Amino acid sequence: MTLPDKTRPTELADLLSAAAGDAFAALGLDRALGAMRRSDRPDLADFQCNGAMAAAKAAKKNPREIAQAVVDALKAQAMVASAEVAGPGFINVKVSPEALSARAEEIAADPRAGAVSVDKPRRVVIDFGGWNVAKEMHIGHLRSTVIGDSLQRLFRFMGDHVTSDVHLGDWGLQMGQLINEVKQEQPGLPYFDEAFTGPYPETSPVTMDDLGRLYPQASAKSKTDEERRNADRQATQELQAGRPGYRALWRHFCNVTRVGLERECASLGVRFDLWKGESDAEPFIPALVEDLKARGIAELDAGAWIVRVARETDKKEMPPIILVNRDGAIGYHGSDLGTIIDRKQSIDPELSLYVVDQRQALHFEQVFRASDRAGLMPERSLEHLGFGTVNGPDGKPYKTRDGGVLKLYELISQADATSLARMQEAELGADVPEDERRDIAHKVAVAAIKFSDLSNVRTTNYIFDLDRFISFEGKTGPYLLYAAVRIKSLARRAQAEGVKPGPIQIELDAERALVLQLDALNDALRGAYDKRLPHILCDHVYSLAQAFSGFYAAAPILAESDPAKRASRFALAMATLKQLELGLGLIGIETPERM
């Protein structure tokens, strides 16, 4: 293997890894040992390779000797300014200013700001499955929304064909509970009269506020009162079996809820390809059940049709899935299987990602196994991307001071207000029309909220602190916007002064650091994409903003008097802006023109 054509520079670490890999191969060692990464010791090197020490162990050779051979080979590369062996066998490399310039030029010229894409695009489904009919969005729903949105943006950007589905919880016992609750409050409605032949009223008998009030009531009663619970089960089964009045009422619940959810989505800048729900799986279920019965996969157990998914190798108990419960109703096991069939037929995805609370890990493992057993979709194509809960300082799910849940719109409006106040305090945007000022404040607020959530590792719980969430200093969304906005301001000024970007020349330490950071984009993209962890991307964008802020403070850009330097630095700033906006876009954050 030889180095890629030098007329097209590419990721510095890749070039170095290839060169080092050749050197290892020449020694009869594994090429993969040549993997180069950003140095842990920026004072010593730009990049490092630890392969010599690993190789020495296997080949029983002196690690420093191996490292020295690799270093000698690396020194022959034009892009290598210096290479040396350090300590027990670290290989330290500094790249030449020319190589940095070339890479910066490439990023500046590339519409994708230096980002690679996948070799083989896949059809991917992303299921957000966190929202429910009759439940208003609260702080706990934020995670599936922003994580799922970030992933759909990232996967699309990497080249995959993504279909996102909000996948509303609209078909379980909670529907029967709600029907009965409404029946108790308003028994005279035609929906409950089996003799009524229609048509049913077009306007909903309940508002979103009503639903928000009724649902907890109904749920509480169902838990404590066995008779009521049986009635709820009965209603659920009748709804699913198609009782017209119940269906009509249920449709009102869904529509009313959807209006509210769409408003939140618009506010957060999140969109879905599909607004399907558990109920959409219903048509696929009877045939599935018959098929599984016929093939002996479904078994009758205590009145319910189940599918066993336990395996001998299991270390824990693995309960069967309940395909049809003893009332004849479909629970979320069954509806998830039905949904898999629906997607298989309409999309045929190669990968399905379920962005749902970590606490449902067991459920998804069961469903995926059942899907595999039934031959619907292979288990390996189904992934549950669990996320941790949003906790208060006590480690329990977050509650407001009065013990209630924090509604999402309340969080957003508080952040909006804080943001607007901050602008006024800084006397910014005074010359901007009221509408635009509010728009800017909202963008800043959404950036703060999304970044706070996304910069936590997806899989772990985190402690939510409202003040910190909407604070605008330090490692926050607004910090990132601020970096981008300053460059936009530079661009306007350059336009007015007739300054154009020119050839990039790397001289200052701050410039080196910035280009090295720009070059690191693909590492972050690959990490975030492969592991489905948006925080890796957040870290990159933050580091990039930091590197730019350092550069901005260290060197005059448009204020530089030397025209060549001015043009170079301006070009570097514009390349940074492109990558910043790209990265921000992938975590769902929009950049205002000013702030």
Added chain:
RNA sequence: GACCCCGUAGCUCAGCAGGAUAGAGCAACGGUUUCCUAAACCGUAGGUCACAGGUUCGAAUCCUGUCGGGGUCGCCA
């Protein structure tokens, strides 16, 4: 009881396919604006990586155990 996740600076968190001096942000302290947006920049201080063993030339990272926190375990989703 079984299984899963977590325990890193005063606080909130990165780092964990082993690698050099464990990194950020906030809070604290000290500096920086005649100059492109100070929502910024630079610096100081702050850690027995829960604890105990083990593997290794080398462990925050891998293995075992203990303690502490959170979660899950068939007809709710």
